[in-house]
Amino acid sequence: MFSQKYAQTDAEIREILVNITSPNSEEVKEILGKSKSGKISLEETAKLLASGKEQFDLVRNFVFTEFRKEDNVLRHIAPVYLSSYCVDTCGYCNYSAKRKDVDRTRLDLSDLEEELNAVLSVGNRVIEFTLATDPTLPPKELAKYISKAKESLGDEKGSGVLLCSDHFSREDYKLLREAGLWGMVQWDETLDKNKYQGWHKNSPRKSNFEERINNHDRAIQAGLEVATGCLFGLNDFRYDVLMQIAKTRHLEQEYGVKPFVFGTPRIKAIAGRTLHPKDEVIDRKYELA
Numbered sequence: 001m002f003s004q005k006y007a008q009t010d011a012e013i014r015e016i017l018v019n020i021t022s023p024n025s026e027e028v029k030e031i032l033g034k035s036k037s038g039k040i041s042l043e044e045t046a047k048l049l050a051s052g053k054e055q056f057d058l059v060r061n062f063v064f065t066e067f068r069k070e071d072n073v074l075r076h077i078a079p080v081y082l083s084s085y086c087v088d089t090c091g092y093c094n095y096s097a098k099r100k101d102v103d104r105t106r107l108d109l110s111d112l113e114e115e116l117n118a119v120l121s122v123g124n125r126v127i128e129f130t131l132a133t134d135p136t137l138p139p140k141e142l143a144k145y146i147s148k149a150k151e152s153l154g155d156e157k158g159s160g161v162l163l164c165s166d167h168f169s170r171e172d173y174k175l176l177r178e179a180g181l182w183g184m185v186q187w188d189e190t191l192d193k194n195k196y197q198g199w200h201k202n203s204p205r206k207s208n209f210e211e212r213i214n215n216h217d218r219a220i221q222a223g224l225e226v227a228t229g230c231l232f233g234l235n236d237f238r239y240d241v242l243m244q245i246a247k248t249r250h251l252e253q254e255y256g257v258k259p260f261v262f263g264t265p266r267i268k269a270i271a272g273r274t275l276h277p278k279d280e281v282i283d284r285k286y287e288l289a
Helices: 002-019 023-035 042-049 053-066 109-121 139-153 170-179 193-200 209-213 215-221 237-255 281-289
Strands: 077-084 127-130 160-164 184-185 226-227 261-263
Touching: 002 209, 002 237, 023 042, 042 127, 042 237, 053 281, 077 109, 077 160, 077 170, 109 139, 127 139, 139 160, 139 170, 170 215, 184 215, 193 209, 215 226, 215 237, 215 261, 226 237
Parallel strands: 077 127, 127 160, 160 184, 184 226, 226 261
Antiparallel strands: none
């Protein structure tokens, strides 16, 4: 499990970030060239993340030339929000249990059918069920929603049902897979344990850092595909990028599986509120990451 490697990986990444210096253009070109033929090290990745303006342009041009080619395909994942009820108290989230002015909604199965018809009518074939930590929708209930969605999608190639929700046990994920679930989506907020607990220490479910960071392991063990990523704006973005890469490599080493998505959501102000996280990720940093 990733938690067993966490302490050593955390120490390694912190040492890298303490000693890293901004690269010159030749160093950036060398690292980018190396990336074409294999994985670059965490130290080399940290060098790229420390790039100045001139070096940033080199990285950007490399990405557009090597990865954003004409034959790339844009695939749509349609989110369907099942519930905005939540017991957790994340300070950055509009679904937080602390927010008493938020109108809450929970779809029942008849509501779901209407939502699915709307989503499928415009050609979407990958559904992502999203919900906050709602105790009235445990895995046995979620299985009914997943089964209904799977039935609506049929066996069309490229279709599938994803779930972005609370963390579950391996047995629960097996139950959901049997109901038709294809993959699990989890953005790890931040993998810095101290920062994570600062944001989530009062949350009944999310406060369990170890359970959270092992969730991808359990989902893969249950036979699911996984998507991972970090939520920029809660911590030093460089740390979270490096830790997510380390976690992804752990999953590949342990299970021979790579996440099908490496996501990079970013905090924005919510519901008319002003949000000023000290770890704000400006556009240039966000694009670089």
